[in-house]
Amino acid sequence: MKDLFSFHGGVKAASHKSESNQQPIKSSILPHVLTVPLRQHTGSISKPLVKAGDHVLKGQMIGKPDGYMSAAIHAPTSGRVLDIDNKLVPHPSGLLDLCVLIESDGEDRWINRRETVDYKSLHPKKVYNLLRSAGVVGLGGAVVPTAVKLNTSTAIDTLILNGSECGPWITCDDLLMRERASEIISGLHIIVHILQPREVLVSIEDDKPQAISEMEAACSSTSYRVVKIPTRYPSGSVKQLVALLTGREIPINGLPVDIGVQCFNVGTAYAVHRTIEFGEPVISRVVTITGHVNQPQNMEVLFGTPFSHLINQSGGYRYGVDQLIMGGPMMGFAVHDDQVPVIKATNCIFAARVANFTLQYPVRPCIRCGVCVDVCPMNLLPQQLYWYARAKELDRVKDYHLFSCIECGCCSYVCPSHIPLVQYYRYAKSEIWAQEKEKQKADLARRRYRARVARLEHKKQIREAKLQEKAPVLMPNANYNSRDM
Numbered sequence: 001m002k003d004l005f006s007f008h009g010g011v012k013a014a015s016h017k018s019e020s021n022q023q024p025i026k027s028s029i030l031p032h033v034l035t036v037p038l039r040q041h042t043g044s045i046s047k048p049l050v051k052a053g054d055h056v057l058k059g060q061m062i063g064k065p066d067g068y069m070s071a072a073i074h075a076p077t078s079g080r081v082l083d084i085d086n087k088l089v090p091h092p093s094g095l096l097d098l099c100v101l102i103e104s105d106g107e108d109r110w111i112n113r114r115e116t117v118d119y120k121s122l123h124p125k126k127v128y129n130l131l132r133s134a135g136v137v138g139l140g141g142a143v144v145p146t147a148v149k150l151n152t153s154t155a156i157d158t159l160i161l162n163g164s165e166c167g168p169w170i171t172c173d174d175l176l177m178r179e180r181a182s183e184i185i186s187g188l189h190i191i192v193h194i195l196q197p198r199e200v201l202v203s204i205e206d207d208k209p210q211a212i213s214e215m216e217a218a219c220s221s222t223s224y225r226v227v228k229i230p231t232r233y234p235s236g237s238v239k240q241l242v243a244l245l246t247g248r249e250i251p252i253n254g255l256p257v258d259i260g261v262q263c264f265n266v267g268t269a270y271a272v273h274r275t276i277e278f279g280e281p282v283i284s285r286v287v288t289i290t291g292h293v294n295q296p297q298n299m300e301v302l303f304g305t306p307f308s309h310l311i312n313q314s315g316g317y318r319y320g321v322d323q324l325i326m327g328g329p330m331m332g333f334a335v336h337d338d339q340v341p342v343i344k345a346t347n348c349i350f351a352a353r354v355a356n357f358t359l360q361y362p363v364r365p366c367i368r369c370g371v372c373v374d375v376c377p378m379n380l381l382p383q384q385l386y387w388y389a390r391a392k393e394l395d396r397v398k399d400y401h402l403f404s405c406i407e408c409g410c411c412s413y414v415c416p417s418h419i420p421l422v423q424y425y426r427y428a429k430s431e432i433w434a435q436e437k438e439k440q441k442a443d444l445a446r447r448r449y450r451a452r453v454a455r456l457e458h459k460k461q462i463r464e465a466k467l468q469e470k471a472p473v474l475m476p477n478a479n480y481n482s483r484d485m
């Protein structure tokens with residue numbers, strides 16, 4: 001038994017897991033058209049490698065990484081490229097982004113897949129180059145390119161495989177662990193080979209007994225330790241998980257690697273396994289479709305599949321759905337249309353009624369009860385953040401560490417006045433980002449103006465120097481009288 005530490009705050013929310021975790025993962029039916037965004041990861045958008053009219057095979061690279069912080073994108077099925085255009089993608093802003101539209105030919109024909117590689121005989125850099133060109137990113141939600149996380153010169157003391165999945169309603173990791181434990185551990189071996197950590201911990205919340213027993217069986221001949229952690233939201237969030245397992249705190253604005261820890265989601269380890277052992281790029285993931293649909297379930301879904309296609313295969317909406325949320329009711333965001341495509345970050349599609357949120361109740365004034373402070377896992381002062389965000393005092397919200405807020409929603413969940421606190425924080429963050437952008441634009445314009453003035457001045461000086469060179473040389477006056485000096 002590993003000793004556990006604790007983290008401040010958190011809530012015991014109604015889990016609603018049993019709605020979707022009662023049946024095995026199903027494969028989604030191939031849609032007719034897939035809309036594949038070229039930005040499905042943290043970092044720069046991939047550069048398109050195809051054009052309208054091209055025929056592509058399943059697994060063919062259609063977007064190449066642009067720079068270090070980027071990831072490759074691949075065709076999820078075979079077919080014809082209809083267009084490359086800006087389309088609505090699942091993002092809180094509701095903005096459009098560049099997508100490749102592929103009309104399926106129904107054959108789902110793969111490219112020639114690379115043979116299995118003996119990763120132990122390869123230099124670690126070669127392994128993460130393979131992962132990079134396979135488009136492997138963190139599938140727990142952050143979608144950071146996995147190659148970037150593996151390319152570290154810091155010695156890793158503790159490697160955490162995160163199967164905690166603490167968000168209510170979401171069960172995709174639970175089902176993945178139940179059904180594909182040995183493949184997940186195969187991926188973990190590869191990550192361990194690269195990072196060479198001192199210890200490996202596999203964390204799972206104690207409300208997933210079947211997943212725990214499958215993962216324990218898969219780890220039985222290894223030194224990896226499966227650690228049951230208490231079911232308390234947001235224990236699966238990286239900062240809280242690291243605190244819980246190691247007793248160490250990730251610094252503000254820091255990363256786990258800063259304290260010798262690295263975390264990977266179970267879905268990411270599975271993707272690493274598929275890439276190295278089968279030469280398959282990441283073109284699909286397990287998605288929980290739940291909430292107010294007739295048959296909540298988990299499905300293996302190709303990226304680019306419209307949300308509506310999955311809702312239809314889950315028996316359609318039940319009466320009274322008001323919003324579709326990507327990522328679950330606590331940390332997710334509302335999408336603007338059910339035609340948006342599944343991307344690498346889509347762990348859950350939640351058909352919501354306003355009754356699932358505090359919005360159903362009338363908002364009352366803050367009574368300064370301090371309950372929000374008690375539950376904040378980041379040790380923030382949610383009440384003060386709320387006051388300053390509401391008053392648009394953006395410097396003050398920054399002083400109160402707005403950017404340390406992980407938007408877990410614990411404060412909104414417990415607020416007796418039903419104030420949608422997280423929405424205020426999101427608003428304040430987006431205002432600050434917009435101001436920063438404006439400031440950067442103004443700084444750029446100022447720098448350009450100064451450079452122009454300097455250039456003109458330089459040209460003027462050159463011109464004057466040339467004029468002086470050409471000017472007639474004045475001869476000393478023959479009648480020059482030294483007395484005039």
Ligand code: SF4
Pocket residue numbers: 365366367368369370371372373382383386414415416417418419
């Ligand atoms: S929980 Fe709500 S009412 Fe209580 S202090 Fe926080 S914001 Fe105010």
Ligand code: SF4
Pocket residue numbers: 375376377378379380381382385404405406407408409410411412421422425
């Ligand atoms: S949403 Fe932010 S302020 Fe509220 S409890 Fe979570 S971390 Fe704290």
